[in-house]
Amino acid sequence: MIDRQTVFEIHRLHNLGFKERNIARKLRLSRPTVKKYIENPNPQRPKPIIRASKLDSYKDRIKQFLEDDPQVKAPVVLQRIAKQGFDGKITIVRDYLKKLRGQQNFRTAFIRFESPAGEQMQIDWGHFGSIGYGETMRKLYAFAAIECYSRMAYVEFTHSQNQHTLHQAILNAFTYFGGSTEQIVVDNMLTAVIERQGSLIRFNDAFLDFLRIFNITPIACNVASPHEKGKIENIIKYLRHNFWPLRTFTDLCDVNRQVKTWLDTVANVRTHQTTGKRPADRLADVSLRPLPQLLPDCRQTETLRVYNDFAVRFDGNTYTAPPWAIGKQVTLKADQTTVILFYQEKKIAVHNRCWQRKQRIETDSHRRQVKKLNRKLWLDKDINAFSSLGQEAVDYLNALAQAGQPIKKNVSKLLSLKDDYGAVSVIYAIKKALVHNAIGADYIENILYQEMTPKNQHPPVRLKKESLNHICLAEPSLAQYDAHVLKGRKNDDRNHH
16 A cells, blocks of 8 residues: 555645546556545555464464473474474474564563662652642652662652752662662663663763762663562552552642651551561661762752842742842752852852742842842932932933943933033933833933034033032922922911911
């Protein structure tokens, strides 16, 4: 049968008026084939005719031979069934033996391997759906580890299987067990095994660096060989069937609290079917390697820039920093519960990790610092003088602060422009700049240059004391003057009465 795309093309050309001969030539098909698919685009495959085999009456006997000796060869089988009347060739016998052995692969027997105490730990991941945080859904994974001799298990749920999460989970398992083993058995996860060719294995460099601190030897299972880590496979199954059913969770912390309770009250205190002892009791007989005094920092680490909204971007959210850090590069360290910011190795912010995306995680102290910084700016004499130009000037100062512009530098230039063009022209330019969100003294200067003419005025008198030449006075408020005059008149009227 031809593919569906060719069938479609046959009908497309036929609908365009092409003759069968032209269609066959264009698609390089025979005319009978073109005709057949024009008449019926979905022809049924003819059912194969099953013919009786010479071997049919001997198949049960051959199965018995194979059960008696799984390695029996085709010539031996042929000799036995030939005595019973089989007159076929060895090829059909060999093919049938190959077929039977293929069917028996799934029943291959494996020798149970028991590790000495403290020698080996097996680890693996399991996928357990997802948890919702508002409109955000996060995948849920279970990291499981088992000390093979005692069958003591550790389980930790995560929202990621990345390198940092793997290392932190293994470290948490060591802490839970009270020490480390000599070996760790992994499957072919990319965070542990980069590539393999037969028995040659290339481990992940970061994974090896992590294990080196504990002097642990990694062992990678062969591809499609789950029996090589059967103990951890059984823990994942046990988790699915004993812990997971009929439970509800609010968040990642909740599911980890519940699984910790399950480990301590069910999984590790039950009588194990194979050992006949409780894993917690059996672990007491194991001498694990002590953990090093200085444990590795397994937190996810990134170098990020603090933006003008005094926050960094991480994992779909923004986390605030002190406003003085705007424009600086800071180091972020994150684990399952906490996000911490450092500047030059000094801790400057601590946040609870948020798993819902598109959120701003802000501390009250950072917001108060921003407001306090703004109050300090208002006390500056130049800024005070500029703000006296009116509400438009105040709005422009706020826009400069939000845009992260150097306020004092911009205000100094704006006051200079006011001296050259006049207050009215500067306010006009500010209004126009605010409409187009053009924030910065350079934009104001450009607008004034294009649309205004500098005032013709004589330079001010220069005083000998240079500091007096830089005094900036606030623009007088006529409204305040009028209020003062009215107040004086009211006082006069009271005195006359």
